[in-house]
Amino acid sequence: MQNKQGTALYYSVKEQILNRIEQGIYPIGGKLPSESDLCTEFEVSRTTVRLALQQLEQEGRIYKMQGKGTFVSQPKIQETITQTINTFSEQMKSIGLQAHSEVLSLEMIPATLSLANFLDIKPNEPIIELIRLRFAEQKPYQHSTSYVPWKVAPHLIHDDCSGSLFELLKTKYHLKILKSVESIEPIIPDSNISNLLGIPENTASFRSESITYTTDKVPIEYSSTIVRGDFAKFVTERYYHF
Amino acid sequence: MQNKQGTALYYSVKEQILNRIEQGIYPIGGKLPSESDLCTEFEVSRTTVRLALQQLEQEGRIYKMQGKGTFVSQPKIQETITQTINTFSEQMKSIGLQAHSEVLSLEMIPATLSLANFLDIKPNEPIIELIRLRFAEQKPYQHSTSYVPWKVAPHLIHDDCSGSLFELLKTKYHLKILKSVESIEPIIPDSNISNLLGIPENTASFRSESITYTTDKVPIEYSSTIVRGDFAKFVTERYYHF
Numbered sequence: 412m413q414n415k416q417g418t419a420l421y422y423s424v425k426e427q428i429l430n431r432i433e434q435g436i437y438p439i440g441g442k443l444p445s446e447s448d449l450c451t452e453f454e455v456s457r458t459t460v461r462l463a464l465q466q467l468e469q470e471g472r473i474y475k476m477q478g479k480g481t482f483v484s485q486p487k488i489q490e491t492i493t494q495t496i497n498t499f500s501e502q503m504k505s506i507g508l509q510a511h512s513e514v515l516s517l518e519m520i521p522a523t524l525s526l527a528n529f530l531d532i533k534p535n536e537p538i539i540e541l542i543r544l545r546f547a548e549q550k551p552y553q554h555s556t557s558y559v560p561w562k563v564a565p566h567l568i569h570d571d572c573s574g575s576l577f578e579l580l581k582t583k584y585h586l587k588i589l590k591s592v593e594s595i596e597p598i599i600p601d602s603n604i605s606n607l608l609g610i611p612e613n614t615a616s617f618r619s620e621s622i623t624y625t626t627d628k629v630p631i632e633y634s635s636t637i638v639r640g641d642f643a644k645f646v647t648e649r650y651y652h653f
Numbered sequence: 654m655q656n657k658q659g660t661a662l663y664y665s666v667k668e669q670i671l672n673r674i675e676q677g678i679y680p681i682g683g684k685l686p687s688e689s690d691l692c693t694e695f696e697v698s699r700t701t702v703r704l705a706l707q708q709l710e711q712e713g714r715i716y717k718m719q720g721k722g723t724f725v726s727q728p729k730i731q732e733t734i735t736q737t738i739n740t741f742s743e744q745m746k747s748i749g750l751q752a753h754s755e756v757l758s759l760e761m762i763p764a765t766l767s768l769a770n771f772l773d774i775k776p777n778e779p780i781i782e783l784i785r786l787r788f789a790e791q792k793p794y795q796h797s798t799s800y801v802p803w804k805v806a807p808h809l810i811h812d813d814c815s816g817s818l819f820e821l822l823k824t825k826y827h828l829k830i831l832k833s834v835e836s837i838e839p840i841i842p843d844s845n846i847s848n849l850l851g852i853p854e855n856t857a858s859f860r861s862e863s864i865t866y867t868t869d870k871v872p873i874e875y876s877s878t879i880v881r882g883d884f885a886k887f888v889t890e891r892y893y894h895f
Contacts, residue, residue, distance in 0.1 A: 423765070426765050426767060429766070465843070466843075469840055470840070470860075471840075487838070492734055492889060494736075495892055495893070496892065523664060577893070589893060590890055590891060590892045591891045592890050593889050593890070594887065594889075595837070595889075596713065596885070596886050597859050597882035598711055598857050599855070601708075615840050618712075643838075644837070644838050645837045647734060647834075647835050647836075647837075650736060651737070651738045651832060652737045
């Protein structure tokens, strides 16, 4: 293999593997040739092949399974960061994916200090905690925990919460939702959530927190959602002004 | 310590530690009491204290230093995801932080396959690679690599690139920038970049990729930026429409 001037050798190997993935020569979910086969084919050292594979792994294009080999990853779900709130199923539908949610737990708890702060209520006031697992194309995609003050939606604990929570708050509890303030951070999910999402431990993922307000500026929901990092990519467009 | 009904004990310990951090009883950069001191004070088991500390670490509020103890983290930089492109120093200034950049390397290389795809040029066409480390308040914050086709800005390799690249492309090369399409993913930076950013290995971070287009829809820059996850949080507001 020729080493292009100024380009690290491993980068060139990486590019050629990527190219094969894009052309479907190495199909999604398929196994890559072994390290030593790649060494022979590209006429490079094992160190070079490892560096190329390491970068591809970091970029989420391939993943390793202990004792089984290296496989081509599912392409990422590209979610657009919009200015409007969309339900989970709307978001998924807009990119052509089937979605559904499973309720893992739904209970009434006393508000902790930080939940009380977020929701502008007193500590120990009753709140409803709703934990859901959201699926895209039958694969677990998000682990979401929502908190709603009990006084805002007193019957919520008996409702079917497998659909849109906002839709329910709007139609059944007549809440006028204005906006959500959302933040996104990178995290390593704990082992419980990693198991539920079906990802290897130490998979870099997103944590999204949001507080939702009514038109009267009353906070009515706080949520913390873990989004599988090996599956998700947020996309946005910015315009030039200066 | 009283265990509030329905609230896990570790959660309550976590909340109290958080509260002390927020009140400055445990100051930023300061060391937390040892696990056994926390056990004694809160009258809980070591497992409970560990769970609380583990969650606080995952949320980026505290960090461990091998053999030295547990410390309170710097609060995160909250960058708003805007609809407009701002220069790095503008972004930092808007949240009251001093910023500067250092050029780590600036060279001409042949375009790899994927760069050629991104920039709509031929493989091996010359492009300029600019690698910068960006600082907020004198601390390394972002590691950014930009690629600009040579034909778009032929003299760039001799320019001072420590300021805004877009400003330079606009004023010196008369390019009319329209927009950037940006994506954000969670990643674990490689050890080289972790070292440059001064973060422990395996710190969940952001990778932001962007392609910038002129008003004639010509792609003129591709960039890949690693943003320290222990330092950064992206914030956005969404409005309700349905």
